[in-house]
Amino acid sequence: MILSIENLNAYYGQAHVLKDVSINVNEGEVVVMLGPNGHGKSTLLKSLCGMVDSKHGKILYKDQDIIKCSSEKIVNMGITYIAENRELFPYMSVMENLKLGAYSKNARKHEKKNLEKVFSLFPRLAERTKQYASTMSGGEAKMLAIARGLMSNADFLAIDEPALGLQPNLRLEVAKIIKEINKQGKTILVVEQNIPQITDLADKLYVLEEGHITFEGSKDDALSHDNLKEIFLGM
Amino acid sequence: MNAKSMATILAVTYGFIGILPLFLGGSSIMMRILTMILIWSVVASCWDLIMGYAGIFSFGQVAFYVIGAYSSAILSVSLNVPPIIAIFMAGGITAIIGVIIGLPCLKLAGPYIALVTFAFQLALEPFLKGPMGKAIGSGGSRGIISVPPINLFGMSLSSSELIPFFYFTLVLTLICSAVIVLILKSHWGTAFLALKDSEDFAASLGVSAFKYKLLVFGITSFITGLFGALYVHYVGILSTRMLSMEVFTVLLIMIVVGGIGQYPGVVLGAVFTVTVNELLRPMGIYRLLIMGGLVVVVVLLLPDGVTGLIKKFTDYRQAKKESRVSIEKHESSV
Amino acid sequence: MFIEIIEIIISGLLNGSVYALMAIGLALVYGVTKAFNFAYGSFYTMGGYFAWILLVSLGVKGGYYVVFLTAIPFLFVVGYFLEKILISPLRKRDDWQMKAMMLTLGLSLFLDIGYIAAFGPNLKSLPDIVEGTLALGPFVFMKQDIVIFILSITGLLCFAWLLNNTRVGMAVQAVAQNPVGAQIVGIPKERVFAATFAISTILVGVGGILLSQKNFVNPQASTGIMIKAWVITAFGGMGSIKGSLYAALIIGMLEAFVGYYLGMIHIEIAVLTLLLITLAFRPQGLMGRE
Numbered sequence: 141m142i143l144s145i146e147n148l149n150a151y152y153g154q155a156h157v158l159k160d161v162s163i164n165v166n167e168g169e170v171v172v173m174l175g176p177n178g179h180g181k182s183t184l185l186k187s188l189c190g191m192v193d194s195k196h197g198k199i200l201y202k203d204q205d206i207i208k209c210s211s212e213k214i215v216n217m218g219i220t221y222i223a224e225n226r227e228l229f230p231y232m233s234v235m236e237n238l239k240l241g242a243y244s245k246n247a248r249k250h251e252k253k254n255l256e257k258v259f260s261l262f263p264r265l266a267e268r269t270k271q272y273a274s275t276m277s278g279g280e281a282k283m284l285a286i287a288r289g290l291m292s293n294a295d296f297l298a299i300d301e302p303a304l305g306l307q308p309n310l311r312l313e314v315a316k317i318i319k320e321i322n323k324q325g326k327t328i329l330v331v332e333q334n335i336p337q338i339t340d341l342a343d344k345l346y347v348l349e350e351g352h353i354t355f356e357g358s359k360d361d362a363l364s365h366d367n368l369k370e371i372f373l374g375m
Numbered sequence: 376m377n378a379k380s381m382a383t384i385l386a387v388t389y390g391f392i393g394i395l396p397l398f399l400g401g402s403s404i405m406m407r408i409l410t411m412i413l414i415w416s417v418v419a420s421c422w423d424l425i426m427g428y429a430g431i432f433s434f435g436q437v438a439f440y441v442i443g444a445y446s447s448a449i450l451s452v453s454l455n456v457p458p459i460i461a462i463f464m465a466g467g468i469t470a471i472i473g474v475i476i477g478l479p480c481l482k483l484a485g486p487y488i489a490l491v492t493f494a495f496q497l498a499l500e501p502f503l504k505g506p507m508g509k510a511i512g513s514g515g516s517r518g519i520i521s522v523p524p525i526n527l528f529g530m531s532l533s534s535s536e537l538i539p540f541f542y543f544t545l546v547l548t549l550i551c552s553a554v555i556v557l558i559l560k561s562h563w564g565t566a567f568l569a570l571k572d573s574e575d576f577a578a579s580l581g582v583s584a585f586k587y588k589l590l591v592f593g594i595t596s597f598i599t600g601l602f603g604a605l606y607v608h609y610v611g612i613l614s615t616r617m618l619s620m621e622v623f624t625v626l627l628i629m630i631v632v633g634g635i636g637q638y639p640g641v642v643l644g645a646v647f648t649v650t651v652n653e654l655l656r657p658m659g660i661y662r663l664l665i666m667g668g669l670v671v672v673v674v675l676l677l678p679d680g681v682t683g684l685i686k687k688f689t690d691y692r693q694a695k696k697e698s699r700v701s702i703e704k705h706e707s708s709v
Numbered sequence: 710m711f712i713e714i715i716e717i718i719i720s721g722l723l724n725g726s727v728y729a730l731m732a733i734g735l736a737l738v739y740g741v742t743k744a745f746n747f748a749y750g751s752f753y754t755m756g757g758y759f760a761w762i763l764l765v766s767l768g769v770k771g772g773y774y775v776v777f778l779t780a781i782p783f784l785f786v787v788g789y790f791l792e793k794i795l796i797s798p799l800r801k802r803d804d805w806q807m808k809a810m811m812l813t814l815g816l817s818l819f820l821d822i823g824y825i826a827a828f829g830p831n832l833k834s835l836p837d838i839v840e841g842t843l844a845l846g847p848f849v850f851m852k853q854d855i856v857i858f859i860l861s862i863t864g865l866l867c868f869a870w871l872l873n874n875t876r877v878g879m880a881v882q883a884v885a886q887n888p889v890g891a892q893i894v895g896i897p898k899e900r901v902f903a904a905t906f907a908i909s910t911i912l913v914g915v916g917g918i919l920l921s922q923k924n925f926v927n928p929q930a931s932t933g934i935m936i937k938a939w940v941i942t943a944f945g946g947m948g949s950i951k952g953s954l955y956a957a958l959i960i961g962m963l964e965a966f967v968g969y970y971l972g973m974i975h976i977e978i979a980v981l982t983l984l985l986i987t988l989a990f991r992p993q994g995l996m997g998r999e
Binding site: 426485497505624628631660666667670 | 745795806810814815816820822940943988
């Protein structure tokens, strides 16, 4: 098991967002976390990546409890967060964004190799290394955000709603890329509302509602589950 | 805090200050301190209203105070306007200047407002000392030396008549405090709270940030100018020394100690600061050193001032009480 | 007449170059940390006193070489811990910007009065970096001015190079453009905040050393310097380094012309008027974004 979260509680100001959340992710898996908007999915990923201050519980990554670690330390340990709203550096070029993606010590050594990998995965980015991030379209920016995440040389990617707001053909492309990244050996935890192209990739599914994990199981389990069936078929 | 408890705290504080002259009336030093507490508490309250509630980072409060003082002094010295009328005209002049400064300023982002208003204060000194200031009767770097005292119903409220002047100031203080409470508890106060939470949200409710901010800027400028004028007729002399960083910092400590946006905490802050400032006077230059250090320490350790501390304490007691009640309930149910 | 104007322009350039050095530090801090440092001017004076202690009080050998070599690490440490100890704890609060302004205002009074308490209210004079004059055709320059100009420009170039060509410089820019993004890629945000404070303290402190040997070390100079640096940054566009550069030159020129033709007393009013007019038409300043 590469990641095991036990009884994680997280708070956002006064609000108790995550309530005793426990999940497990095995090495090489794609785990998809579903759930309605505003029920704590993003907070879960952010807590994992050291971006939420008030939290308690256990987050074991490669058998080490990282709940108290700073975000820079977590990035260096090989977990990277890919934000739903991309969080790029708007007045920097594609190349500069990618190079900053390799800021952590662990990533620096592999910068060249990862840059080649990223460009073969996203040929369109290779064509426009000099373009400013702020001038890119939504889809391109999303690709750049994923590419920047890959530059960190992470083993574990925490991806926040990668397909949100994209056209169906772009969703398919994102799903393909996630599949490809997974094939290259990365473990992936992806949060989604209910995008079939992404859900299809899942080795395991979780549902997070009102801060609680309400379902855990395979795709088939989910389909045989009445409430969930509704969610999936209702899409 | 609701209007009732605000009014209660104000009534108790000012009531207590108000009866002190009965015991301390013989000491001119004590009377001066009490009068200065009243004046500064109102000026600091206005600043709290602007900064803590309306969310305007204005650093021009001392400048408005000085403008009020100079306006009234010039009106009564050069134009022979009776001081009792001059102080209100001075308030009006300050309000007009406040609105003129506010018009370009209030559309700017927070830090820019701080900068422009602070720069305004710094530019005021060379203006008053320079040829332009002299032309309107500022007296240049010498200042204005013989400002006449206020004359009320044939009684001269000069610095030799400390007790009548004190009570006159107290009456104005109470009126202005009532105005401040009314603003805070009116439709405007609610609008400010909405604005503080989210300017976009407030705009969607039809609250025009700019209009309210400008209005409040005008009203507080009026009150500040009025009290600046009151002060100058009390002490009788005036120079640009009033614009020093020292005055600014002392005013700053009042709201830092009282708690920003915690009215009427700032009134307690004024009582504390004026008293400490007087107590430290024999220490010479170290007084200012301590005052500067005090700002740093209080902001770091008591970010909501004494009001925050009191709140924490009452919350704690409340929580303790509740837990005790629940334990008792639990035990009785067992 | 013509020679007069050239002389005014040169003195404007001279002022402008040092102003640029100081204003850029402030633009950097605001751009990166969004903190308003009202104690900025007090570090200008600190630079002056530092040089005075070394050169006059202790009489160390080696002159200004030693001063710069020791002042830079000293100012770095001061700025770094200023942020770590005083500003960083405030950052958890919603209204931290206002709190930071108040705290730094208090700090500035504390330091300025501290200088007077420690060294007395009198101005201190520093030895000139170089003495003598240089004649170029009809123009006569103080060698001192030339050195100040060259050092300021060198400082600016070094700064620009560091910002655009080093990993730390890129990290600083990243935090300025998107603090969340910076956190995502693993940039230690808190350390970058402290480092920018440190760098800006160096810039203004070195400016203080350069100008104090011309204008004396004055414990009361801080407010004027702080406000000048602020006005330049606001005029140029808060947080825009390029904007500050142009603004510093424009304000340097304006001061030289107003000072010459209308008298020194009008400088502050003229500068404020220029700022107000600019902000009325461009609230974000000359080159500010948004």
